[in-house]
Amino acid sequence: MKRLIIDAHLDLAMNALEWNRDLALPLSEIRQRESNMTDRPDRGNGTVCLPALREGGVGLVVATQLARFRPNSYVPTAWNSPQQAWAMTQAQLAWYREMEALGEMMQINNLEGLEQHLALWADESDSYADKPIGYILSLEGADSLVNIDYLYRAHGYGLRALGLSHFGPGRYADGTKTSGRIHHEGLELMKVMGELNMILDVTHLTDEGFNQVLDTYEGPIWASHHNVRAVVPNQRQLTDDQIKRLVARGAVIGGMLDCWAMDIRFIDTVSDPWQLDIRLEHLVDHWDHICQLAGNARHIGIGSDLDGIFGTEQSPWDMDSIADLQKFEAILLRRGYSEEDTDNIFHGNWLRFLRRAWKR
Structure with missing residues (x-):
């Protein structure tokens, strides 16, 4: 049997509802249905569905709810009131159910x-084909929590991880492509998260917000889908100091497979992964860097984000679907990682983190 894989970041429900994809279908059928659609860049190029997860041995995922508050904005995942955003997360929850x-x-x-x-x-x-995909529910960006009381409601239906921010300004904290500290409401939200022993996802935080979380949050922390700023120098990636602080906290960092986060040359909707020769192996360069800082391979894993508003047009050219995550086995072993290291990267590091976090 294939090695078990844990993927710590997939936007499954968003794809099912806002992209109107029946993820229970084979990927070939989903692509065929979208072959003449032009409303989004990734139409006909999707890489994620439930059969493909099983094919790749991806038995456990961190699956998101995602709905941002963006007044006067009409872009995917954005809503004009917190109540609308909350309603969308509840529709996403209904899809998981x-x-x-x-x-x-x-x-x-x-x-x-x-x-x-x-x-x-x-x-x-x-066989894997007969098994359900396990999912841990995570909220990517806290905008949809109308007020802090809603966090208790969300925890009650199984929310176990939360990132305070996403792209741009947020109600509780600002995120990628911004700067500034976590808002007062975000600090209050963190107190409730600690009370509930929730996992705080530092992905998409500003540098200032990252430092606040590491300085003040006493509960479990991970970086579900993050690469390395020393390799791709933009604010979305982790600095060496941030990596060292995460390692000291026992965190795991999930490597993501969006080409612009793997190679600084890539420009969304312009570049071609094949022409730039961006391959799965590029992510191992990011992992190598983290391992050198950590002194071991116990703080890296997969957080692919492969359905995060992109498809094959913005993924490594040697990957057709999420099932190809299994190709990392040969790449890692060839790069000098041991069998134990490979198991840890595929699933062991996430499992050690979860067992420690949930034993509290």
Whole structure:
């Protein structure tokens, strides 16, 4: 059987609802249905669906709810009021519940459920094709929480991880392509997150916000989908100091496969991954850098973001679908990583993090 993979960042429900993709279908059929559509750059180029996850041995994912508050903005994932944003996250939750009802997915929100799901996927009497995809629910950006009381409601239905910000200005914290400190409401939200022992995702925070989180948040912290600023020098990536601070906290950093986060030459909607020869191996360059800073391979994993408003037009050219994450096995072993390192990168590091976080 293939090595089990944990992918710490996928926007499944957003794709299902805002892109109107039936993710229970094979990828070939989803692409065929979109072949004549031009409303989004990734139409006909999608790389993620539930059958492809099973094909690739991706048995557990961190799956998002995502709805931003952007007044007078009419772009994907953006809404004109916090109440509209909350309603969209509830529609996304309903989609996950429908996938559970079909046996396609299974929500994981505690240590007991995690171990039961791992045992299911370790059972070789059934093929991966017969197993549900486990998902841990995460909220990417806190805009949709109308007020802090809504966090209790979200935790009650299984929300276990939360990032305060996304792209641009936010209600609780500003994010990628901005600067500035976490808002007062965000600091209050962090207190409730700590009370609930929720995982705080530092992805998309400003540099100032990152420092505030590392200085003040006492609960579990991870970086679900982040690459390295020393390799791709823009604010969306992690500095060496940030990486060292995350390592000291026992965090895991999920490597993402959006080409602009892998290679500084890539420009969205302009560049071509094949012409620039951007391959899966480019992500290992980022992992190598983190490992050199950490002194080991225990703080890296996969957080692919492969359905984050892009498809093959913005992914490594040697990857046709998310099932090709298995290609990292040969790449890592050839680059000098051990069998144990490879298992840790594929799933072991995320599992160690979750077991420690959920044992509290």
